[in-house]
């Protein structure tokens with residue numbers, strides 16, 4: 237599974253976005269180290285704070301299926317085709333980095349420019365469980 241293939245899955249997942257409020261669709265595709273893929277979209281609700289981003293939807297699907305070894309997450313939004321790559325929001329950054337600072341983030345467009353970075357670059361000096369769990 238290469239970056240383009242993963243982005244294409246994110247682009248497909250974007251079609252399922254439930255976004256009656258923002259009208260901004262986001263799809264994500266998560267690749268595990270074992271080669272499995274979990275996709276997700278953003279899901280909004282009338283109580284806006286209850287919104288779940290596409291990235292966390294894909295992540296929670298993977299984690300809840302017992303997959304915690306994550307290689308990469310590809311992200312596609314309604315801006316992607318305009319060469320305006322979408323990166324994870326702050327909440328998603330904190331949740332994703334929980335499962336690995338080296339997780340690769342791939343964004344852009346499968347038929348255009350593709351960008352790759354890592355979680356530790358997106359969230360330097362991040363707060364982690366190691367900061368407060370003793371006997372680690």
Ligand SMILES: O=c1ccn([C@H]2C[C@H](O)[C@@H](CO)O2)c(=O)[nH]1
Pocket residue numbers: 255258260261262277278279280287288289290291322323324325328
């Ligand atoms: O990286 C991002 C940024 C935003 N959103 C969603 C949340 C909300 O539904 C809409 C507008 O913020 O886009 C995501 O899913 N992922």
Ligand SMILES: [Zn+2]
Pocket residue numbers: 289290291292324325326327328329
């Ligand atoms: Zn988010």
